[in-house]
Amino acid sequence: MSVYTRDTFVPDTSIGYLLRANHQLGYAQLDRVCADYGITGIxxxxxxxxxxxxTNCAALARDLAHDKGAMTRVIDVLEAKGLVQRDRDDADRRLVNLSLTPEGNAVAMRCRDGVIALWNAVLADWSADETASLIAQLQKLRRTLEHFA
Structure with a gap:
């Protein structure tokens, strides 16, 4: 089945465009919430x-869709703020494991409460079924895209 044709492939129906636009709008709100805790959305x-x-930079970069260099800079900032610590892996000294400091965990949990409030406000006029369906479909899309990666 073909979903798109030259006539139907426009921004308002393009999955890629809609995902990117929603991502940007969501992160703008996330940055606003996180600013109250002295951090950014990323x-x-x-x-x-x-x-x-x-617990490692490469996995974070993959999961958060950043290149390794950008992820290293994010970790550098979080480490300088005293929120993250780096430790060499005991079994393989080439590996560096990441962990939250007690302050990092506290900031993450306080900010999480703000993020929960944000998403509850955004989805306030959505039914539970609509929200569950959106989440399920986004998870399915992620699995499909991972197959192509």
Missing amino acids: QWSTLIAIHFGM
């Missing part, structure tokens, strides 16, 4: 990813 995304078990 810094919070990094902190929360580490909190949930992502």
Whole structure:
């Protein structure tokens, strides 16, 4: 089945365009929420990813769609703020493991409450079924795109 033709492929129906536009709009709001805690949206995304078990820069870069250099700079800033620490892996000294400091964990959790409030406000007029359907379809799209990666 073909979803698009030359006649139907316009920005308002382009999945790529719509995802990018929503991503930019969402991150603008995320930056606003996170500013109250002295961090940016990408810094919070990094902190929360580490909190949930992502412990190396390469994995963070892949998951957060950043190049390794940009991710290293984000980690550098978080480390300078005292929110993240780097430790050499005991089994393989070439590897560097990332972890949250107690302050980093506290900032991540306080900011998470603001992010939850933001998304609850954004989705206030959506039904539970609409929200669940959107999440399921976005997860399916991610799996499909990962297959092509």
